[in-house]
Amino acid sequence: MELEEMQAVWADLSSQLEKQKKLTDKMIIMMTQEKYKKKWNRIAYPEILGTIICYGVAILILINIGKLDNWYTLLSGLISVVVLLILPVLSLRSIFRMRKLNIAENDYKDTLMQYAKGKKRFQSSMKLGYYLGFILMFAIMPVTTKLLNNKDLFTETTKIWPFLISIPLAVVFMIFFSKWVYKSYNRNIIEAENLIKDLEE
Amino acid sequence: MSKESVFTQIIKDNEGVIFKITTVYTDNREDQKDLYQEIVYQLWKAFDRFRGDSKISTWMYRVALNTAITRLKKEKRKGNQVGIDKVIMKQTEYYDTEFEEKLKILYSHIQGLNELEKGLMLLLLEGKKYEEIASITGLSASNVGTKISRIKSKLKSQIVKN
Numbered sequence: 001m002e003l004e005e006m007q008a009v010w011a012d013l014s015s016q017l018e019k020q021k022k023l024t025d026k027m028i029i030m031m032t033q034e035k036y037k038k039k040w041n042r043i044a045y046p047e048i049l050g051t052i053i054c055y056g057v058a059i060l061i062l063i064n065i066g067k068l069d070n071w072y073t074l075l076s077g078l079i080s081v082v083v084l085l086i087l088p089v090l091s092l093r094s095i096f097r098m099r100k101l102n103i104a105e106n107d108y109k110d111t112l113m114q115y116a117k118g119k120k121r122f123q124s125s126m127k128l129g130y131y132l133g134f135i136l137m138f139a140i141m142p143v144t145t146k147l148l149n150n151k152d153l154f155t156e157t158t159k160i161w162p163f164l165i166s167i168p169l170a171v172v173f174m175i176f177f178s179k180w181v182y183k184s185y186n187r188n189i190i191e192a193e194n195l196i197k198d199l200e201e
Numbered sequence: 202m203s204k205e206s207v208f209t210q211i212i213k214d215n216e217g218v219i220f221k222i223t224t225v226y227t228d229n230r231e232d233q234k235d236l237y238q239e240i241v242y243q244l245w246k247a248f249d250r251f252r253g254d255s256k257i258s259t260w261m262y263r264v265a266l267n268t269a270i271t272r273l274k275k276e277k278r279k280g281n282q283v284g285i286d287k288v289i290m291k292q293t294e295y296y297d298t299e300f301e302e303k304l305k306i307l308y309s310h311i312q313g314l315n316e317l318e319k320g321l322m323l324l325l326l327e328g329k330k331y332e333e334i335a336s337i338t339g340l341s342a343s344n345v346g347t348k349i350s351r352i353k354s355k356l357k358s359q360i361v362k363n
Binding site for chain 1: 205206208209212213216217220221237238241242245246250263266267270271273300303304306307310315316317320325326327328337338339340348353356
């Protein structure tokens with residue numbers, strides 16, 4: 001399809017749409033009401049829920065920190081707390097940055113530039129979040145064993161075989177998964193970089 | 202005339218334009234509806250600050266395109282999108298199949314462009330002059346010209362591929 005033909009199809013579409021106007025005054029006013037905020041919340045709520053869970057677990061570990069009575073479970077506990085506190089911040093930060101954008105004042109170029117930068121930042125923080133999740137997976141194991149069963153994972157474990165199977169499996173899975181995540185995030189970051197270059201030309 | 206009635210009239214006059222923008226920037230019906238509402242909401246929010254320095258259509262395109270872009274950013278967080286076919290099939294009531302097919306091809310070409318090019322292509326199809334495209338996008342008119350000729354060659358190569 002040549003550009004001229006595309007323009008003709010577009011013009012046809014425009015005249016078709018012109019003929020079938022559907023919006024009423026009431027509908028337009030409705031659209032400007034609180035509904036929008038509800039929609040935005042649909043995106044923010046899962047993030048906020050995730051934050052509550054992460055912070056809840058972190059607080060639980062901190063309250064029971066005294067029960068982590070040797071240096072390695074204590075260290076695992078502290079690492080878990082740090083990761084649990086950082087993870088939600090990474091995700092929520094990008095939502096709040098997005099909210100700050102001034103749609104009415106910026107031109108398309110500025111918005112695209114911020115979009116590309118935001119996309120790059122978001123992908124990088126997701127990547128970081130992924131690696132932190134990997135660390136958390138291992139760090140939280142001795143902590144939960146201690147807090148839930150009052151057992152030291154390293155000295156009081158009688159059966160080793162479940163760990164011999166599950167840990168290598170988890171590691172292999174995480175390695176393959178991380179490679180896949182890295183690839184897809186990288187592709188997005190490169191796209192965003194290209195867009196920034198294109199706009200700066 | 203009250204502020205509300207001026208605003209609703211502007212939206213009614215331009216509902217087709219908003220519809221076309223939402224079709225270019227979304228790939229399923231629900232997102233399209235959401236984006237439509239979001240654009241109207243953002244236009245309402247921005248309406249107070251519109252001083253008439255630019256044409257109303259320039260202002261409208263700018264706000265609508267900016268909203269679509271910021272929306273894209275949110276959508277990247279989701280995933281699992283439905284293909285564009287589902288949108289086009291239902292978009293107006295009076296389509297004949299031949300026209301629908303042509304429209305599908307047109308949208309598939311637009312979908313092959315990046316975010317910046319999509320906006321430029323949309324404005325070009327809307328019949329905007331380079332100067333107006335420049336004032337909507339914030340690019341210089343010469344830059345708009347360069348980018349549009351790049352889009353044209355990209356489209357040509359897409360056509361050759363198909």
